[in-house]
Amino acid sequence: xxxxxxxxxxxxxxxxxxxxxxxxxxxxxxxxxxxxxxxxxxxxxxxxxxxxxxxxxxxxxxxxxxxxxxxxxxxxxxxxxxxxxxxxxxxxxxxxxxxxxxxxxxxxxxxxxxxxxxxxxxxxxxxxxxxxxxxxxxxxxxxxxxxxxxxxxxxxxxxxxxxxxxxxxxxxxxxxxxxxxxxxxxxxxxxxxxxxxxxxxxxxxxxxxxxxxxxxxxxxxxxxxxxxxxxxxxxxxxxxxxxxxxxxxxxxxxxxxxxxxxxxxxxxxxxxxxxxxxxxxxxxxxxxxxxxxxxxxxxxxxxxxxxxxxxxxxxxxxxxxxxxxxxxxxxxxxxxxxxxxxxxxxxxxxxxxxxxxxxxxxxxxxxxxxxxxxxxxxxxxxxxxxxxxxxxxxxxxxxxxxxxxxxxxxxxxxxxxxxxxxxxxxxxxxxxxxxxxxxxxxxxxxxxxxxxxxxxxxxxxxxxxxxxxxxxxxxxxxxxxxxxxxxxxxxxxxxxxxxxxxxxxxxxxxxxxxxxxxxxxxxxxxxxxxxxxxxxxxxxxxxxxxxxxxxxxxxxxxxxxxxxxxxxxxxxxxxxxxxxxxxxxxxxxxxxxxxxxxxxxxxxxxxxxxxx
Numbered sequence: 052x053x054x055x056x057x058x059x060x061x062x063x064x065x066x067x068x069x070x071x072x073x074x075x076x077x078x079x080x081x082x083x084x085x086x087x088x089x090x091x092x093x094x095x096x097x098x099x100x101x102x103x104x105x106x107x108x109x110x111x112x113x114x115x116x117x118x119x120x121x122x123x124x125x126x127x128x129x130x131x132x133x134x135x136x137x138x139x140x141x142x143x144x145x146x147x148x149x150x151x152x153x154x155x156x157x158x159x160x161x162x163x164x165x166x167x168x169x170x171x172x173x174x175x176x177x178x179x180x181x182x183x184x185x186x187x188x189x190x191x192x193x194x195x196x197x198x199x200x201x202x203x204x205x206x207x208x209x210x211x212x213x214x215x216x217x218x219x220x221x222x223x224x225x226x227x228x229x230x231x232x233x234x235x236x237x238x239x240x241x242x243x244x245x246x247x248x249x250x251x252x253x254x255x256x257x258x259x260x261x262x263x264x265x266x267x268x269x270x271x272x273x274x275x276x277x278x279x280x281x282x283x284x285x286x287x288x289x290x291x292x293x294x295x296x297x298x299x300x301x302x303x304x305x306x307x308x309x310x311x312x313x314x315x316x317x318x319x320x321x322x323x324x325x326x327x328x329x330x331x332x333x334x335x336x337x338x339x340x341x342x343x344x345x346x347x348x349x350x351x352x353x354x355x356x357x358x359x360x361x362x363x364x365x366x367x368x369x370x371x372x373x374x375x376x377x378x379x380x381x382x383x384x385x386x387x388x389x390x391x392x393x394x395x396x397x398x399x400x401x402x403x404x405x406x407x408x409x410x411x412x413x414x415x416x417x418x419x420x421x422x423x424x425x426x427x428x429x430x431x432x433x434x435x436x437x438x439x440x441x442x443x444x445x446x447x448x449x450x451x452x453x454x455x456x457x458x459x460x461x462x463x464x465x466x467x468x469x470x471x472x473x474x475x476x477x478x479x480x481x482x483x484x485x486x487x488x489x490x491x492x493x494x495x496x497x498x499x500x501x502x503x504x505x506x507x508x509x510x511x512x513x514x515x516x517x518x519x520x521x522x523x524x525x526x527x528x529x530x531x532x533x534x535x536x537x538x539x540x541x542x543x544x545x546x547x548x549x550x551x552x553x554x555x556x557x558x559x560x561x562x563x564x565x566x567x568x569x570x571x572x573x574x575x576x577x578x579x580x581x582x583x584x585x586x587x588x589x590x591x592x593x594x595x596x597x598x599x600x601x602x603x604x605x606x607x608x609x610x611x612x613x614x615x616x617x618x619x620x621x622x623x624x625x626x627x628x629x630x631x632x633x634x635x636x637x638x639x640x641x642x643x644x645x646x647x648x649x650x651x652x653x654x655x656x657x658x659x660x661x662x663x
Contacts, residue, residue: 054125062126065092080113081119116412154352155211155214161450167196168197169459170193173462179467206231230262230265262309280292328441329439329441334434335371340415354368366447370445372452372453374480375433376409376453376480377436380406382485387400389492395494408456409454409457420537422492435479446469448463513575513578513660517652518553520649540581540635541633542631552612560612561573561602567597568615580632584615590625591623595620598613600613609652640661
């Protein structure tokens with residue numbers, strides 16, 4: 052791969068430098084915060100050499116894989132200093148803004164925390180096996196080095212928060228650094244007050260949320276004093292006044308508030324684990340494929356960081372991730388054995404190795420979500436492995452992607468079996484994932500219908516008319532990762548211009564969702580079709596939808612199925628796009644047509660041919 056050419060192509064297809072307000076990267080993805088997301092040319096971007104896939108959620112995520120650091124470095128050199136422009140132009144929902152803020156703060160912390168955590172776990176392993184004496188000064192110095200990132204977590208958080216808010220990093224770090232001064236810590240322990248107000252005795256080392264709140268407040272002070280300060284004295288007056296007000300407010304109000312937030316955050320997870328035990332770990336492991344695909348697993352980082360700082364260990368997300376990561380690896384190696392596609396075999400082997408060492412995106416985007424049977428196998432193996440990890444109450448002591456290379460993160464001096472059970476989780480997840488895929492996997496058959504190619508049954512072909520009047524678009528254009536990636540099935544989407552969904556072919560109603568926004572139909576040739584009216588319209592709770600059929604009904608082609616209030620859907624801020632997909636796609640060749648054209652209920656838009 053030519054990293055520079057890849058970076059140049061990506062930059063061009065996301066709207067250029069002027070469209071970027073923030074750039075960062077994780078283990079496999081470039082993460083862009085863009086000013087205008089509509090400028091992204093997704094289909095062309097996915098074809099760029101070195102790009103595995105593209106996901107647009109809160110951020111525009113360009114999946115690169117193992118070469119992400121090299122491409123990121125080239126991208127940074129192309130961008131230089133990003134404009135101080137105030138971020139995205141388009142209006143975003145508060146939830147999206149919050150998640151973007153959280154990811155931007157916590158994502159950059161992982162390398163430091165992971166490096167220190169793994170070093171400490173290696174030292175523990177050396178101590179347990181007798182290679183090092185944990186009372187020796189060498190051990191103690193190395194242990195302090197490993198613990199430094201966690202101890203100075205408030206400083207690190209101050210830097211990333213200040214960077215995100217585009218305020219003076221050094222002054223922000225000074226404000227937060229004041230909270231962990233040894234002299235101040237001693238003063239607080241002895242009982243301190245400020246202007247007659249008592250200060251809560253809190254050890255701020257390793258704390259996350261007090262630092263975030265402090266920098267948020269400091270940002271407002273910096274903006275205020277910059278606005279009103281005379282320019283000749285601004286260089287010292289703004290930092291002086293900002294520190295003078297921010298630090299006391301942090302000690303009196305923000306610090307205790309942030310400390311309690313962190314305590315409550317961890318307490319909630321502990322409560323869930325206490326009441327649901329291993330089931331929580333098993334279920335989390337099983338749904339991690341969907342969380343990673345959409346990037347939502349990053350929302351677990353604040354909890355994991357908080358748990359590490361509060362109790363020094365984490366016992367839910369990381370053990371679940373270990374089961375999922377290794378399940379992905381086992382599934383990929385099984386695919387490499389079963390598939391006859393040379394390109395897929397090569398991808399599966401590479402992705403399997405990456406997953407074995409804790410990096411799952413290449414496996415997910417290159418193998419898992421492309422085949423429903425592989426996905427179900429991975430979910431099953433993750434459920435089994437996660438359940439075992441939960442039953443054995445495995446704890447992680449380093450915040451890093453769990454895999455063979457980082458397995459020492461499960462070393463527990465107080466419980467030597469913790470590491471043993473982690474290895475058993477690895478073996479169990481790999482074997483179950485491998486055997487499941489080995490049994491159920493079949494290559495996707497992509498054969499041309501026109502020539503009557505062997506493997507396709509022409510006699511049982513179904514020609515479906517459009518279920519609604521509107522404009523046909525490709526499934527890849529749908530603004531929802533689950534549908535656009537083909538995860539649910541193959542088909543098409545329609546931007547409706549009418550408000551009635553009709554049966555595109557005769558068949559049996561197999562499902563009517565309780566909120567009436569989704570419906571299932573099984574045609575005479577066995578194809579199972581899902582109709583989904585609008586994106587996220589489940590939140591309407593059924594308002595604006597009327598179903599004319601129920602499960603088990605036999606319907607005729609052209610029969611009314613559901614009426615929907617198009618204006619109400621749009622007024623509520625939801626995308627009205629109707630998705631039509633064949634969910635048992637492994638048994639059918641699905642072809643859509645009339646993209647970018649307006650169609651009626653008499654227009655053939657989908658061809659479904661059984662694979663024999």
